[in-house]
Amino acid sequence: MKTYLVTGGAGFIGSNFIHYMFNKYGDDIRIINLDVLTYAGNLENLKDIENRDNYTFVKGDICDKETVSRIFTENDIDYVVHFAAESHVDRSIKNPEVFVQTNVLGTAVMLNCAKAAWEQEDGSFKEGKKFLHVSTDEVYGSLPEGNGYFYEDTPYSPHSPYSASKASSDMLVKAYMDTYKFPANITNCSNNYGPYQFPEKLIPLMINNALSGKKLPVYGDGKNVRDWLYVADHAKAIDMVINKGRLFETYNVGGHNEKQNIEIVNIIIETLQETLDDSDSRKALVTKDLITYVEDRKGHDRRYAIAPDKIRKEIGWEPETMFKDGIKLTIKWYFAHEDWMKNVTSGDYQKYYNDMYKV
Ligand code: NAD
Ligand code: TYD
Numbered sequence: 113m114k115t116y117l118v119t120g121g122a123g124f125i126g127s128n129f130i131h132y133m134f135n136k137y138g139d140d141i142r143i144i145n146l147d148v149l150t151y152a153g154n155l156e157n158l159k160d161i162e163n164r165d166n167y168t169f170v171k172g173d174i175c176d177k178e179t180v181s182r183i184f185t186e187n188d189i190d191y192v193v194h195f196a197a198e199s200h201v202d203r204s205i206k207n208p209e210v211f212v213q214t215n216v217l218g219t220a221v222m223l224n225c226a227k228a229a230w231e232q233e234d235g236s237f238k239e240g241k242k243f244l245h246v247s248t249d250e251v252y253g254s255l256p257e258g259n260g261y262f263y264e265d266t267p268y269s270p271h272s273p274y275s276a277s278k279a280s281s282d283m284l285v286k287a288y289m290d291t292y293k294f295p296a297n298i299t300n301c302s303n304n305y306g307p308y309q310f311p312e313k314l315i316p317l318m319i320n321n322a323l324s325g326k327k328l329p330v331y332g333d334g335k336n337v338r339d340w341l342y343v344a345d346h347a348k349a350i351d352m353v354i355n356k357g358r359l360f361e362t363y364n365v366g367g368h369n370e371k372q373n374i375e376i377v378n379i380i381i382e383t384l385q386e387t388l389d390d391s392d393s394r395k396a397l398v399t400k401d402l403i404t405y406v407e408d409r410k411g412h413d414r415r416y417a418i419a420p421d422k423i424r425k426e427i428g429w430e431p432e433t434m435f436k437d438g439i440k441l442t443i444k445w446y447f448a449h450e451d452w453m454k455n456v457t458s459g460d461y462q463k464y465y466n467d468m469y470k471v
Pocket of ligand 1: 147194195196247248302310
């Protein structure tokens with residue numbers, strides 16, 4: 113039975129990954145979830161699996177060497193799946209330091225503790241161990257409109273404090289692979305969407321605002337392009353890279369679902385209108401009149417797009433969920449989990465929202 117140490121498993125992608133893994137492997141795996149529960153971490157995301165015998169939650173900080181090394185000493189960890197990070201670009205523009213702390217220092221601690229646990233006397237590593245570092249396509253910078261893709265050998269050119277901190281963490285993983293032959297893979301993924309995404313990110317923010325009849329704040333001219341990947345497809349890619357990825361390689365994971373932000377907002381409004389019952393009073397509120405162009409994000413990257421050729425060829429992974437289907441599944445999930453949204457938008461979220469959008 114393989115034991116996975118998942119960091120940041122109470123966040124958006126981490127919790128979807130844990131669900132995916134238990135659905136696929138049931139009792140044949142063990143998962144330890146290390147998460148400090150920042151504003152983005154939410155144990156409600158894992159309510160339905162929290163009592164499994166093969167699941168353990170540890171509340172702890174990836175920057176805390178003692179906690180992390182204790183987990184390695186007390187458990188024979190086979191795979192680390194490293195999601196824990198500060199993940200929101202707008203927050204990184206306002207407060208970069210915590211991004212360096214968590215994303216860079218935290219990754220260094222995770223690497224060091226895994227190395228200490230897995231390295232043998234002759235400097236080689238125990239058979240079958242792997243550290244999978246989950247990163248972003250934002251490390252590659254920005255593409256011109258309608259021209260070119262990010263490949264695994266595209267030079268790094270991060271622009272935001274978030275992407276700079278993720279690029280630094282990737283470089284550390286690369287340094288461990290080059291220097292020690294540390295068994296790792298890096299995945300650089302495009303924008304994810306789906307259940308359990310915190311409503312500071314574009315898609316859940318727009319769904320939540322539209323349903324409350326609040327303005328839909330579109331940055332700049334709304335024509336920035338992101339390449340959207342349904343989160344379950346990402347979880348599948350990570351599982352496949354753990355099992356089939358060649359050690360020391362990077363794999364880009366993307367959706368071939370490029371869309372301008374304004375297209376996304378329009379699709380959300382149209383899908384909500386189709387989905388809401390005529391008798392639902394919110395139906396009248398959800399109109400394109402809510403769209404409001406606001407000041408652009410500082411240093412706003414114009415376009416991200418991934419060519420997932422390598423992961424398709426070597427591993428056989430392909431994005432399966434087209435945006436038109438994924439957005440319906442996502443909206444359906446938010447409808448079925450209105451309490452989840454109410455809980456995460458109470459308290460600190462209101463303060464964040466008011467500061468960010470100057471309301
Ligand atoms: P998220 O913000 O939803 O979740 C992050 C999780 O990490 C939270 O549960 C939080 O409590 C935890 N965490 C933060 N600091 C921690 C610390 N010091 N110690 C322990 N836990 C800590 O993020 P997400 O969207 O799920 O992203 C997960 C990973 O995937 C990140 O590394 C991110 O850079 C990467 N990624 C995200 C996207 C995306 O579209 N969301 C795309 C590509 C890559
Ligand atoms: P976001 O979900 O923050 O992801 P990222 O910045 O990591 O790509 O933003 C996606 C796109 O949507 C990005 O171009 C910024 C834009 N955006 C808005 O136009 N309005 C908003 O309120 C938010 C949160 C994002």
